[in-house]
Amino acid sequence: MRHVTDKRADAVDTATGEDGPPALPATSWAVLGLLSFGEELSGYDLKKWSDWSLRLFYWSPSFSQIYGELKRLEKVGYLSSRMVAQETGNRDKRVYVITDAGLAAVRHWAREAPVEPPVLKHGVMLRMWLGHLLEADRMRDVLGRHREYAETMRQRAEGDAEETFGEEAWAYPALVMKWSERYYAAERDLADAMLADLAERDRRLP
Numbered sequence: 001m002r003h004v005t006d007k008r009a010d011a012v013d014t015a016t017g018e019d020g021p022p023a024l025p026a027t028s029w030a031v032l033g034l035l036s037f038g039e040e041l042s043g044y045d046l047k048k049w050s051d052w053s054l055r056l057f058y059w060s061p062s063f064s065q066i067y068g069e070l071k072r073l074e075k076v077g078y079l080s081s082r083m084v085a086q087e088t089g090n091r092d093k094r095v096y097v098i099t100d101a102g103l104a105a106v107r108h109w110a111r112e113a114p115v116e117p118p119v120l121k122h123g124v125m126l127r128m129w130l131g132h133l134l135e136a137d138r139m140r141d142v143l144g145r146h147r148e149y150a151e152t153m154r155q156r157a158e159g160d161a162e163e164t165f166g167e168e169a170w171a172y173p174a175l176v177m178k179w180s181e182r183y184y185a186a187e188r189d190l191a192d193a194m195l196a197d198l199a200e201r202d203r204r205l206p
Contacts, residue, residue, distance in 0.1 A: 078102030
């Protein structure tokens with residue numbers, strides 16, 4: 001289950017004030033945010049970092065999205081890049097680093113962007129809403145799979161948070177991973193509650 005599709009990230013957070021940074025999609029701010037921790041990263045590194053952290057609570061951009069945003073951000077002066085020689089037989093790779101202007105822009109966005117309500121597109125809830133078209137066993141199967149997914153993600157968030165605590169540079173991402181852990185625990189518990197509701201409904205049927 002994915003609450004929000006990947007395409008959503010390109011459709012929000014584009015508005016800025018006249019004195020703020022240029023209008024950019026949320027994907028840009030996510031990529032710029034990954035670089036704001038000060039590391040010099042390749043596109044592959046950015047994908048790996050987003051899969052590790054952003055995916056737990058937002059979404060993970062595809063390689064094509066990442067490279068598209070890197071070109072956009074370098075064009076507006078928020079990133080700089082250079083080629084790094086690799087071992088014999090491997091292609092040189094391009095690595096990116098945030099500029100002072102880019103750091104100022106992402107700081108401004110983080111501080112001043114409007115606080116928007118989360119967008120919920122819960123596929124499992126939609127299928128439960130259509131329960132009159134499903135057999136009871138099928139509804140329980142869907143909920144069981146969702147519960148399994150939520151618990152898997154909860155465990156992943158818990159493990160990543162434990163690995164990150166103690167690293168000062170990742171103090172706030174570690175706290176967000178704890179938030180993610182609690183979120184997936186809540187999704188797991190909500191699935192259990194829905195299963196209990198279905199069982200109660202079955203008992204009340206003639």
